[in-house]
Amino acid sequence: MPHPHSSPQPFAEPVYVTRPFLPPLAQFEAHLRKIWQTRRLSNMGCLHDELEQALGKKLGAPNFRVFSNGTLALQLALQALAVRGEVLTTPFTFPATLHAIAMAGARPVFCDIDPDTLCIDPASIARMWGPDTSAIMGVHVYGTPCAVTDIQGIADQHGLKVVYDAAHAFGTTFHGRPIADFGDATMFSFHATKLFHTIEGGGLAFADATLGRKLEMLRNFGIESEDVVAIIGTNAKLNEIQAAMGIEMLKAMDEECRNRAQVKQTYQALLGDLPGLKIIKPGPGVTDSLQYMVIRIDESAFGLSRDALHAALKPWNVITRRYFYPLGSDYPSYADCRRDNLPHAQRASREVLCLPLYGELGIEMTERIGRIIRYIHSTAS
Ligand code: T4K
Numbered sequence: 175m176p177h178p179h180s181s182p183q184p185f186a187e188p189v190y191v192t193r194p195f196l197p198p199l200a201q202f203e204a205h206l207r208k209i210w211q212t213r214r215l216s217n218m219g220c221l222h223d224e225l226e227q228a229l230g231k232k233l234g235a236p237n238f239r240v241f242s243n244g245t246l247a248l249q250l251a252l253q254a255l256a257v258r259g260e261v262l263t264t265p266f267t268f269p270a271t272l273h274a275i276a277m278a279g280a281r282p283v284f285c286d287i288d289p290d291t292l293c294i295d296p297a298s299i300a301r302m303w304g305p306d307t308s309a310i311m312g313v314h315v316y317g318t319p320c321a322v323t324d325i326q327g328i329a330d331q332h333g334l335k336v337v338y339d340a341a342h343a344f345g346t347t348f349h350g351r352p353i354a355d356f357g358d359a360t361m362f363s364f365h366a367t368k369l370f371h372t373i374e375g376g377g378l379a380f381a382d383a384t385l386g387r388k389l390e391m392l393r394n395f396g397i398e399s400e401d402v403v404a405i406i407g408t409n410a411k412l413n414e415i416q417a418a419m420g421i422e423m424l425k426a427m428d429e430e431c432r433n434r435a436q437v438k439q440t441y442q443a444l445l446g447d448l449p450g451l452k453i454i455k456p457g458p459g460v461t462d463s464l465q466y467m468v469i470r471i472d473e474s475a476f477g478l479s480r481d482a483l484h485a486a487l488k489p490w491n492v493i494t495r496r497y498f499y500p501l502g503s504d505y506p507s508y509a510d511c512r513r514d515n516l517p518h519a520q521r522a523s524r525e526v527l528c529l530p531l532y533g534e535l536g537i538e539m540t541e542r543i544g545r546i547i548r549y550i551h552s553t554a555s
Contacts, residue, residue, distance in 0.1 A: 184490040189535070191529070195426060197422035206415070216413040222411075225240060225372070226238060234351075237381070237386055241378065242375065242376070243363070243364075244377075245270040249274040250278075250378070251359040252278035255335045257337070260283045261281065262283050262334075264285060264294040265519050266498050266502075266522055267498055270363075282502070284512070284514060287519045291318045291319075291457060293320040293321065294320055296327075300328055302513075310325055310334055310336050313339040314340045319348045322348070339361050340360045341365075342466065345370070358381050360378070361378055364420065368465065369430065375420065391405055393410035433533030443544075444541060445469065480496070493530075494529055498526070529543065
């Protein structure tokens, strides 16, 4: 352990919260060469279908479709399930969750979160249910599963659909079950900033196999056949270059996960004993999605607020992110939405900070970030 007062060196270049993994260029080029020959660029080509199948297997989802991004996958899930009126959800999320609800023609209703899991609190769901409610949208925040059993219980009692935003939960299992196993539909994001990515992209696992055809039409302008445009749909197709990236990324997952796990262990060793700094970990029975490295700052015990630490790290070229601040319930667009009291969400939004996490970061750079945080802490308190 370094001496807490020895001054570390700032980074010469910014170290961001993430840096996308890329497969070896030669492997990707091989796909590009084929694409150049076949001229098949989009609209459910071979690579698209290959990736869709491989991802369904990987995620333990027998019913699975891919989309151009996670936000549209979420919106189309709600449309496929004919969700209307109010959707009980969490304000502690990325804007995409709430905008997908609104774009699908429904209204978010804000529930508080569980202070430990940071996911939607079933007690708050029960309080906020109303006659206009048709669905619950939980977010498996940082890859920590929502209280899936309690949520399903409330949904069954009131006849509600359950949709999960698993943007952060690629590959997560909960007591041995794939995260895609819960609810009516589960969305995964394959954005460049995610562990597994297709540059932009998203996927949807769903329980009712008959939704498959409807989702295919929703992502392709509602076209059923050459002669029939059956429903109103959009353009949410994943193209062949995105699919090629996904196919190559899948090959690299094990290695990237090993490297990220090492980075997280290094942070744990350097920061685990700092008063007022809590490292957020996946709960019991959960495999870590290795998507984010999240700490929570208790200002009174740490001596600095989360915002002060976020700002203090910048001159060292350590660029952290406050996922999720501001809270969705504070966006002007949702000012009129019904809401519970949100003390736990408000507190979490003030206290969480995502540190850089990606395989390439390696042990040495992680140790340096850890030493910088210790140094900032020691000179502040
Ligand atoms: N639901 C939840 C709970 C989500 O968190 C998200 C997305 C979604 C739904 C929607 O899924 P998608 O429609 O995106 O599939 C980023 C991502 O853009 C977003 O996908 C993600 N959540 C969110 C948590 O993080 P920003 O605005 O923070 O991105 P940005 O551009 O600031 O990137 C963060 C850092 O990553 C940069 O400082 C540098 C690095 N970076 C980023 C990109 C895009 C790179 O090094 N290279 C890159 O190409 O939203």
